[in-house]
Amino acid sequence: MKRALHYSILLLGTIIFLYPFLWMISATFKPELEIASFGLWPSQFTLSSYEQVFAKIPILRSLFNSLLVSLSITASVLFFGSMVGYSLSRLRFRGRNLMLMVILFTMMIPFQLTIIPLYILMVKLHWTDSYMALIAPGMMSGFGVLLFRQFFQAIPQSLIDAARMDGLNDVQILFKIIWPLSRPVMITVGIITFMNTWNEVLWPLIVIRDRALMTMPQTVTIFAVSGMAEAQLGVKLAAATLLALPVIIAYAIFQRYFIESMASTGLK
Amino acid sequence: MKHPGKNGTDLTAATRSDKMPKKPKNNRTGYLLSLPYWVHFAFFMAYPLVFSFILVFHEWDIYTPMRWVGLGNFIRLFQDSLFWQAILNTLWFLVIHIPLQIALALLFAVLLNEKLRGRGFFRAAYFMPVVVSGIVIAILWQQLFSMENGILNLLLGSIGLAKVPWLISPEWAMPSVAIMATWKNVGLYIVLFLAGLQNIPSHLYEAAGIDGATAWQKFRHITLPMLNPAVLLVLILSTIGGFSLFIEPYVLTGGGPMNRTLSAMLYIYKQAFYFNRMGYAATLGFFFAFIILAVVLVQRKVVEQEALE
Amino acid sequence: MPSQKTMPDLRLKTVLFAGLSLVLLLSGCGGSDSRTKARKAGLIYWPAANAQEIELATRAVDEWNALHPHIPVIVQPIPESQSTEEVLLAAIVGKTTPDVCSNIWPGVVGQFVRARALVALDSFSDFDSLAAARLPEGQREAFRHDDGHIYQMPWKTNPIMMEYNVKRLQEAGFKQPPATYSEFISMGEALTRDVNGDGQRDQWMMYVDINVKWWLRYFDFYTFYLAASGGQTLIKNRQVTFENEAAVAVFGFFRECFARGLFPTATFQGDTFLSGQMATHITGPWNIAHVDKFKTADFEFDYAPIPLPDGHEGPVTTYGDPKNIAIFTTCRNTGDAWAFVKFLVSRQQDLALLRIASQLPIRKNLLGDSLFGEYLQNNPKMARFAEQAPRTLGVDAAPELREVFDAISQEFEACCVLGRRTPQEAVRRAAQRSRQILQ
Structure with a gap:
């Protein structure tokens, strides 16, 4: 009962x-x-709703933009994030503790505070309406660094010492010894970074005005609010479905990783 | 390239049993590897922070020269009824969203914590709206909320209830947004609560069972207090989420009707990119950030206090 | 936890390095801009991006290039996805402005001038005589900037008028379009009805967009306000001047029409005026060609001035939505640009503007000039707009104008659409917020 x-x-x-x-x-x-x-x-x-979406907005181009931006950022966060995470967990140098504090501090700063000056920086660098504006600010993630650091700390020191005995330097140790062991943390950081970038709308709306460079969520947002759909529900929903589909498929296959990774964002 | 890892001191370090290797203080590889962070920090964190502090004292539309206005932006802010409206809207959103979120997440988490067939499926189903982009959710719910032929009003009609003007009426608009946000996020909090529940040692329940505690008493005196950290997390994430609300009102209502869904972030966006008031927008951002920090600190204090009692 | 694998995961690494090199590659080409590449050749000219104006511009430039092969002009329509003002402001920041642009809205010229983006046209010796020949008495001063210079060549205007469905008016027994608010409302009561008898209205008096986007209010509130106030704009010398009876009357009028259901609040697909769902429509001369193209054979339409509050009498002033031509300071040979601008406002090009784009040149005595008179005689609907043209106004040149319109639009929603505030209160609140904005 x-x-x-x-x-x-x-x-x-x-x-x-x-x-x-x-x-x-x-x-x-x-x-x-x-x-x-x-x-x-x-x-x-x-299929007329889809036909209209493809006729009215450059949805494939925006899919390409989104993939390019999200993959570049994810690759960068994994690459640089693991470097920084390694130095924080395994190397001693002046300023290390300061850096740890700075990372924790920056993670507390709400983006409302920096978003306007960041936009102005993009204007000054002439990066608005370029991929740089979409990619560069996301290339490093304090949260990713901390996850890497935490994971690397749990790796037995003996492994690293043995590698050093074999004559490997720290860079080699990171890429040849640590990386192959780091699948779980790579997946976590990778999924979080990719999802956050893929779903981001506010920042692209601010820095990109050129239709050819818009990301997929941005293109769909503008399509939905601008009246281009001419009050036709089916067309709006078709655009939304196209945007959701890649994520839904990825989620259907890797749902366990998704849930575990995204839940870990809460475990600061 | 020289690498300190190759020299003798390192070998002595390796012989020590310390968890952290005692290596020379100035490991050059350390600087090298951490350099990307500092470069990124300098450009995309330090510069904006410093510049935001300059901006709040200026009036600037980006195109013409900056104009020093002293505390003008702050004075404007305190006289700006829309700034206060945005704060009120956000608080109203949180008042509806947080209890609804916690209650629903708890309910489903407790149910999923039982040994049931298909737990994985249910959990995955509830988590689905979390992974899908907010813009998809907003477009979808715009149709569900539609006054004349939205699914929700059809549903209400079919059980003999009156239509609700979800997004049209100033009174209903923000609750509607809160309902949608709850639907989107609750999966995440179910998973967080579930993790919390699984960490509660079973002997606590067993001991209480021996003392003759009812299921409700167990829930009230064991489950809830043990879930305090998870609740705090929900509070903090929801608060930050409330102040960051953007795409939902941007797509659903444009901030209306009567500015009742104007969110903090939407107002910053409007000031900056509709009206080119960069200085004022930075001031708004400054204040909202300050409020977020204050609210989060208070929440943390209160929840910790309760945990002690 | 770390897996037992100790071999380097080469695939992951390859993917990452590929991604990174892509990033570096992009950083190299990120800043480049297609517009800058075309710079070297002659002049770059940005017309508005609608099909008619692109055709107009292309034809004009073909003619020009044939006459002046040493000053080749390239046409680049303004990117469509956003407002011209945004595109131009972004171009000013990026120093990628064109040499000449013909879609300059007087409301933003002040901002452009302060950004030192525009060339003062009165620095050309023949500007004064040209402007004097073109502009009706008194109108020239309206285009003068605070610093005493003129930065825009007055080009075209689009008087906003009432478009109405002749047959639907006749069927309901009305011989003339409404001239006053009460005539409009009583006509609306007769024309808003349930035709197919399903218990729901399917024909209305007019569609007014209830979205709060600030610029929508140019075509309803502002147009009616200019008519009701006899041509007073919203701001003078940075003082709010619209807290008056005219504004209250306009708010009251729209409020009543919404409350009576003469203006529907639902959204529709397609052109509701063409489909016969709406009996009237607020629009400009560009719509003549559109309706002619898509109407059914027996559809009849005509134009009339904007209705006035009861007791007011014409002639009616209306909003003109003017667009002018400007030369940007990034232009390296302003002499050539000026020659091209003069070509664009020549009589022949003004006629092409009428013909191809169905828009009115800002030009003295349009109806009396034989060149235009012949065209207007053959196009009586266009002649109605030409008659209205001398009594059109643009907008005030305050940089905060959008915010003022946003404040008005917020009150328009609260008072007229939702009926939550009285017209007096709405006007008072809009004026109060506008004062704060202008501070």
Whole structure:
């Protein structure tokens, strides 16, 4: 009895969280007049919403931009973040503790404080309307550094000492010994960084005005608010579905990693 | 290239059993490897912080020369009814969002903590809105909230209730945004609470069971206090989230009706990029950041206090 | 926890290095701009990006290039995705402004001048005589900047008028378009109805966009306010001048129309005036060609001045949405640019503007000039706008104008659309906030 109640609540929850997505995807295949209904199966299957999206906005170009920006930032955070994390956890040098404090301090600063001056910096560097404005500010992540540091600290010192005996220097140790051991932290930092960058809208809205350089979320946002969709629900939802699809597919395959990684953002 | 790792001192260090190797204080590789952080910090953190401090005393539209206004921006801010409206809106958002979030996340976390078939599936389903971009969620909910033919009003109609003017009425708009935000985020907090629940040692419950405690008493006196850190996390993340609310009102309402969903971030954006008031926008950012820090500190104090009691 | 693998994970590493080299590659080409590359050749000219104006500009430049092969001009329409003002401001910061732009809105000229982006046109010796020949008496001063110079060549204006569906008015027994608010409302009551009998209205008097975007208020509140106030604008000498009866009357008028349901608050697809759903429409001369192109064979439409508050009498002043031509300081040969500007405002080009873009040149005595008179005789709808043209006004040149309009738009929503505030209170609040903004 109690079990049945549990299950019915959990099932209700599943409907509440999943049904809207299913409805959204099915709505994109419905004729416009049919969208305002609960049903998931279109009486008439049509691709016209998607045809209009592809005709009205450069969605593929923006997909490319988003991939380029997100992959570059993720690669940079993994590469540089692990370097800094290694130096913080395994090397001694003057200013190390200061750096740790600075990282913790900067992580506390709300972005509301820096976003306007950061935009002005982009203007001064002539980086607005360029990939640099989208990529450069995200190339390092204090949170990523801390995760790397924490992970590297747990690696046995004997392993590093042995490598040193073999004549490896610190750079070689990092890339040849530590990196291969670091899959879990790489996945965590990688997923968090990639997702945050992929979903970011505010910063692209601020620094990019040129349609050809817009990221996918930005393109879809502007499409949704600018009236380009001419009050057609199906077209807006189709654009949203195209934006959600890559993430939903990735999530369906790697959901465990997603949940664990994103939950760790809370564990500062 | 010389590497300190190759010289003799290092070998002696290796023989020590210390966790942290005692190596020369000035390990050059250390500087080298940490350099990327300092470069990034200088450009994208230190410079903006310093510059924001200069900006708040100026009026500037980027295009024409900066104009010193002293405390003018601060005076304007205190007289600006929209600044206060944005704060009020954010607080109103938090008042609805946080309790709803905690209650729902707790409910589902406690249910999922039982040994049930399909736990992984349920958890994954609830987490889905967390991974999907906020803009997708906003476009989707804009349709769900639609007055005439939105799914929510169709649902209410089918059980004989009146239509709700979700995004149209000034009174309902912010609660609607809060409901949507809860739907988007609750999966994350379910997972966080679940992790907290799994850390509660089972002997506590067993001991309470022997003392004859009811399920509610166990929940009230064991589960809740042990979840305090997770609750604090939810409070802090939700507060920061509330002050960072941007894309939801930007897409759903544009800040209206009657500025009732004008969020802090949306107001900064408007001042900076609609009206080119960089100095004033920086001042707003300065203040909102200050408020976030203050609220977070107070929350931390209060929750820690309660944990002690 | 660390896996037992000790071999370097080469794949991951390769991917990372590939990503990083991409970043470095991009940093090299990130700042380059396609616009700068075209700089070396002659002049660069930015027209507005709509199809008609691109055609107009292309034809004009073809003619010019044939006549002046030593000063080749390149046409580059302003990128579409955003407002011209934003694009130009960004270009000013990046020093990538064109030599000549013909989509300059007088409201932002002040800002451009303070950014030292525009060339003073009165520094050319023949400017005064040219402007005098072009502008009606008294209007020239409206374009003068605070520093006494003129930075814009008055080019075109688009008087905003009422467009109405002749047949729907006739069916309801009205012979003339409404001249006053009460005529408008009683006509609206007759024309707003449920035609198919499903219990829901499907025809209305007019569609007013209820979005609060500031610039939308140029075409409803501001147009009606200029008419009601007899041509008083919103700001004078940085003082708010709109806290008056005219503004209250306009707010009251829109409030009543919304409250009575004459203006729907729902969103629609397609052109609601063409489909017959709306009986009237606030629009400019550019819409003539649009309606002619898409209307059904028996659709009849005409234009009339903006209605006035009861007891007021014409002639009616209206909003003109003027666009002018300017030369930017990044131009290396301003003499050539000036010659090109003079070419763009020549009589033949003004006629092309009328013909191709259905927009009115700012030019003295348009109706009396034989060159234009013939065209206007054959196009009586265009003639209505030409008659209105001498009584059009633009906007005040305050840099904070957008914010003032935003304040008005907020009150417009609260009072007119939602009915939450009285017109008096809404006007008072808008004026109060505008004073704060102008401080």
